[in-house]
Amino acid sequence: MNNLVTKSCFIITLLSLLTSYLPPTRAKTLKPDEPCKRIVLYYHDILFNGTDLANATSAKITNDSALGSHFGMMVVFDDPMTEDNRLGSGPVARAQGFYFYDRKSTYNAWFAYTLVFNSTEYKGSLNIMGADPLPEKTRDLSVVGGTGDFFMARGICTFETDEVEGDYYFRLKMDIKLYECYQKGGG
Numbered sequence: 001m002n003n004l005v006t007k008s009c010f011i012i013t014l015l016s017l018l019t020s021y022l023p024p025t026r027a028k029t030l031k032p033d034e035p036c037k038r039i040v041l042y043y044h045d046i047l048f049n050g051t052d053l054a055n056a057t058s059a060k061i062t063n064d065s066a067l068g069s070h071f072g073m074m075v076v077f078d079d080p081m082t083e084d085n086r087l088g089s090g091p092v093a094r095a096q097g098f099y100f101y102d103r104k105s106t107y108n109a110w111f112a113y114t115l116v117f118n119s120t121e122y123k124g125s126l127n128i129m130g131a132d133p134l135p136e137k138t139r140d141l142s143v144v145g146g147t148g149d150f151f152m153a154r155g156i157c158t159f160e161t162d163e164v165e166g167d168y169y170f171r172l173k174m175d176i177k178l179y180e181c182y183q184k185g186g187g
Contacts, residue, residue: 036178036181037150041092041115041176042173044171045079046169058075058078061098070101079095085162087171093118094116095115096116097111098111099111106133107135108131110131111131111132115127126146126153126176128142129141134161141159142156150181155177
């Protein structure tokens, strides 16, 4: 028993000495007003209503339930992203993914999608996901990664409803602020 106590004390002392020589970890200070990259885009969603095959950019893949607030409805989309709020503007990216309504008592959606860029300004993608509590004026979703010009990016995408036309068209203003940006070549 005495030998076990001696060994335990030795291991604890050794671990204490080793950890005292490790370099201190430095926490990054987040500066919300100083993102490394900021992009404002408009998301246009045109839900297929059974007649507008040429214009629709999204489709219900499950119907809503009788529980209210579209609860249970899931939509898959391939929506144009523009630099201004005009649907007729040339798209600078595509938003491709899905959202579903996940709250019975009020309108609330959950989004998971990729912004795919292929323009002269940006190449690559951003991955965005999170809750969209629709009654709120602004809602923050997480930017959880990216590729190309957005390699390993992280940040916040703030939604603000810009226009709603019934159940078949809505437009969101997306204010994307990246706080982790990496340059190609390890810069």
